[in-house]
Amino acid sequence: MKIITSVDEMQKIALKIRSEGKTIGFVPTMGYLHEGHLSLINHARKDNDFIILSIFVNPLQFGPNEDFDSYPRDIYRDEQLAEQNSVDYLFYPTTDEMYKGRLTTTVKVTQRVDVLCGRKREGHFDGVATVLIKLFNITQPHRAYFGMKDAQQVAVVDGLIKDYNFPIDLVAVETIREEDGLAKSSRNVYLTAEERNVAKKLYEALSLGKEKILQGERNAFQIKMFIEDYITNNTNGKIDYVEIYNYPELTEMDQVSGKIIIALAVIFTKARLIDNITFVV
Amino acid sequence: MKIITSVDEMQKIALKIRSEGKTIGFVPTMGYLHEGHLSLINHARKDNDFIILSIFVNPLQFGPNEDFDSYPRDIYRDEQLAEQNSVDYLFYPTTDEMYKGRLTTTVKVTQRVDVLCGRKREGHFDGVATVLIKLFNITQPHRAYFGMKDAQQVAVVDGLIKDYNFPIDLVAVETIREEDGLAKSSRNVYLTAEERNVAKKLYEALSLGKEKILQGERNAFQIKMFIEDYITNNTNGKIDYVEIYNYPELTEMDQVSGKIIIALAVIFTKARLIDNITFVV
Numbered sequence: 001m002k003i004i005t006s007v008d009e010m011q012k013i014a015l016k017i018r019s020e021g022k023t024i025g026f027v028p029t030m031g032y033l034h035e036g037h038l039s040l041i042n043h044a045r046k047d048n049d050f051i052i053l054s055i056f057v058n059p060l061q062f063g064p065n066e067d068f069d070s071y072p073r074d075i076y077r078d079e080q081l082a083e084q085n086s087v088d089y090l091f092y093p094t095t096d097e098m099y100k101g102r103l104t105t106t107v108k109v110t111q112r113v114d115v116l117c118g119r120k121r122e123g124h125f126d127g128v129a130t131v132l133i134k135l136f137n138i139t140q141p142h143r144a145y146f147g148m149k150d151a152q153q154v155a156v157v158d159g160l161i162k163d164y165n166f167p168i169d170l171v172a173v174e175t176i177r178e179e180d181g182l183a184k185s186s187r188n189v190y191l192t193a194e195e196r197n198v199a200k201k202l203y204e205a206l207s208l209g210k211e212k213i214l215q216g217e218r219n220a221f222q223i224k225m226f227i228e229d230y231i232t233n234n235t236n237g238k239i240d241y242v243e244i245y246n247y248p249e250l251t252e253m254d255q256v257s258g259k260i261i262i263a264l265a266v267i268f269t270k271a272r273l274i275d276n277i278t279f280v281v
Numbered sequence: 282m283k284i285i286t287s288v289d290e291m292q293k294i295a296l297k298i299r300s301e302g303k304t305i306g307f308v309p310t311m312g313y314l315h316e317g318h319l320s321l322i323n324h325a326r327k328d329n330d331f332i333i334l335s336i337f338v339n340p341l342q343f344g345p346n347e348d349f350d351s352y353p354r355d356i357y358r359d360e361q362l363a364e365q366n367s368v369d370y371l372f373y374p375t376t377d378e379m380y381k382g383r384l385t386t387t388v389k390v391t392q393r394v395d396v397l398c399g400r401k402r403e404g405h406f407d408g409v410a411t412v413l414i415k416l417f418n419i420t421q422p423h424r425a426y427f428g429m430k431d432a433q434q435v436a437v438v439d440g441l442i443k444d445y446n447f448p449i450d451l452v453a454v455e456t457i458r459e460e461d462g463l464a465k466s467s468r469n470v471y472l473t474a475e476e477r478n479v480a481k482k483l484y485e486a487l488s489l490g491k492e493k494i495l496q497g498e499r500n501a502f503q504i505k506m507f508i509e510d511y512i513t514n515n516t517n518g519k520i521d522y523v524e525i526y527n528y529p530e531l532t533e534m535d536q537v538s539g540k541i542i543i544a545l546a547v548i549f550t551k552a553r554l555i556d557n558i559t560f561v562v
Contacts, residue, residue, distance in 0.1 A: 007446060011446065011448055015448055018299055018300060019299060019300065019301075019302045020300075020302070021300045021301070100443075101443065102392065103391070103392075103444050104390060104391060104392035104393055104437070104440030104441070104443075104444055105388055105389060105390050105391060105392075105410055105440060105441060105444050105445075106388070106389050106391055107386055107387070107388055107389075108386060108387050108388075108389065109385060109386050110384075110385060110386060110387055111383065111384075111385035111386075112385055129386055133414075133445045134444075134445050134446050137445055137446040137447050137448060138446050140448070156385070159385030159386060160385070160386060162381075162382065162385075163384050163385055163386050163415075164414045164415050164418055165288060165292065165415050165418040165419050166418050167292055167296055167418060167421070
């Protein structure tokens with residue numbers, strides 16, 4: 001594995017790979033790699049000649065009250081994990097290297113953002129879009145890998161790629177789950193023993209909601225109520241939201257049809273958990 | 282020459298050329314080709330294996346009171362000129378083909394726009410930036426060619442390419458002039474005989490301003506005054522602006538130094554003429 005810190009060097013390598021007719025799979029991350037990232041890398045390895053993994057904690061996507069400075073970093077462990085998982089190029093630029101000079105333009109995401117977690121993170125996806133246009137141009141991927149755990153991010157990236165005709169296949173990789181169905185997350189360790197025990201009820205609620213739809217229920221409000229009741233009756237968590245939207249447009253509907261997402265966020269004592277499922281009705 | 286109307290087909294061809302290690306020169310236009318465009322094509326031919334010429338009248342870059350509908354179009358003549366000048370691919374998409382579906386994002390140009398002609402064309406360069414990101418991704422050029430006649434556009438494109446790390450060399454091609462120095466423009470035909478006769482004074486004024494600087498004058502205000510006086514004394518045109526800026530940043534300065542642009546716009550009876558020179562002090 002080669003570690004690259006220079007934008008120009010990374011881009012030259014990527015363009016050379018392309019000019020030789022080989023394919024590139026790109027996994028963008030902010031580091032502190034976990035099983036979710038490794039799953040993305042494993043998918044990328046199957047489809048491409050080369051894998052580029054980027055680790056860049058992007059200041060643009062953090063709000064003024066968010067945790068840019070305290071965001072967890074462990075580059076030595078990340079390097080080992082990347083190496084062990086057959087990453088070819090680890091792209092690890094500094095903030096100055098990525099943002100040389102003053103930007104003369106801004107990108108604003110206008111659709112798919114004022115819903116779900118995006119509602120409380122104004123400007124977050126603008127920062128995501130900006131850094132991704134840059135990273136796509138630097139790493140020149142044929143395919144880019146994102147986890148469905150952050151389904152809203154996948155929806156925004158889908159829009160970005162189509163808006164600007166990037167020649168990139170967006171590969172949305174399924175959420176990795178514990179044996180009992182709980183979506184894996186570094187935040188799960190903040191759950192109390194009792195909370196951890198009932199946390200599986202979130203995925204159960206989503207699955208039961210899906211079952212209701214597949215059995216014929218079409219009223220979005222009724223399905224949301226059912227899911228909310230199930231969570232309230234089976235956990236001590238406080239519901240932040242339970243939503244059903246068209247996917248990836250993230251627009252509301254009264255009667256469910258087509259490709260949809262059921263997404264939720266639930267607040268426990270010291271952890272806010274999110275989860276979602278997408279499927280075609 | 283092949284005429285391509287499909288975004289997907291154009292992109293596939295461009296990616297194939299790249300994957301075979303060949304180079305692409307890209308000349309973006311809104312059609313109604315004139316000598317300026319042909320000069321861009323001729324430069325592109327010298328440097329690249331393949332030339333892609335795009336003809337697309339981009340609605341996004343026209344303001345509500347501008348002339349999108351009446352913008353001159355003559356695709357049959359353009360096809361002949363492109364063919365005669367050894368263009369390999371003429372990319373000629375419809376508006377619907379370029380803007381499929383609702384955009385989920387917007388690009389705003391925040392620097393280099395509220396000066397010169399941009400001051401009166403709010404949103405114009407946002408539309409230019411949006412379509413260029415798309416066209417760059419569709420045509421995958423190694424080099425993109427723009428005329429220095431529109432020096433502000435070149436400055437904006439320079440910012441765009443650097444902001445987002447597009448692997449593209451921006452080639453700024455010198456303004457084509459009549460024998461007496463007048464910058465060629467389709468608008469020159471609207472000049473009266475007398476106006477056409479004195480219109481050469483615009484370039485003379487720029488050249489004399491440059492001479493003053495090279496002889497030691499550094500005060501930007503004095504140089505502007507000199508140029509304005511020269512135009513007022515030698516033509517019947519009404520000065521819209523005479524400006525001296527850093528280039529390509531298009532920021533003001535009191536004392537000229539570094540790379541600068543002297544730019545002007547002068548209004549005649551039925552035509553508004555623009556011209557500029559850039560050089561290093």
